[in-house]
């Protein structure tokens with residue numbers, strides 16, 4: 001430390017001045033907090049994947065969304081209609097800091113021939129705009145929706161290979177089961193896209209053979225999202241999706257991707 005600064009430390013401060021100086025950072029923090037605008041923020045869109053050439057109802061969850069908002073995209077040709085805004089239910093034991101506490105329901109119309117695989121959206125409250133959230137549009141492989149009930153081996157939903165399934169763990173302790181039948185031996189990729197899209201789901205993926213033997217399981221491969229690559233003999237298999245914390249509900253959408261690898 002230089003002598004100039006060392007010398008300045010010897011100047012006595014009055015008690016009042018010392019208190020003001022000590023309080024100043026706190027006062028500044030309070031002022032910033034009070035002035036901070038309530039910027040809308042997006043946690044997750046349900047569903048987070050929508051088709052082209054269709055109008056889809058999408059519930060956007062997040063914070064500060066229960067108000068008059070406008071939705072926009074930097075990509076033209078897509079229309080947004082705000083249907084309603086409301087407080088969002090927080091299912092038992094779940095964290096509003098992760099899944100949001102307010103919602104806005106949109107009808108999003110994506111035109112035929114929409115060429116992008118993603119649709120960035122922002123919500124505007126007057127001058128304030130949310131951070132960007134990216135919806136997925138279509139998919140490289142055929143896309144189907146989950147068909148309930150698919151909550152056990154006996155109710156498994158049959159899917160093809162390749163296949164994309166857009167689904168949701170709709171309640172606590174929900175288990176979704178899909179059945180695939182391999183005509184020939186092949187290396188299978190099974191992947192969940194959920195948390196990276198803001199979903200509350202912490203997926204756990206398990207593959208069972210026809211006898212009910214567990215073949216492989218994965219919890220976290222890409223962040224909290226699960227991924228399995230496995231060579232399999234020909235035959236029927238079950239793909240099971242669960243939440244690591246047994247949670248489910250309106251903020252737990254997922255996309256299941258099943259592909260044959262070379």
Ligand SMILES: [Ca+2]
Nearest residue numbers: 168169170176
């Ligand atoms: Ca489900």
Ligand SMILES: [Ca+2]
Nearest residue numbers: 202203219224
């Ligand atoms: Ca996980």
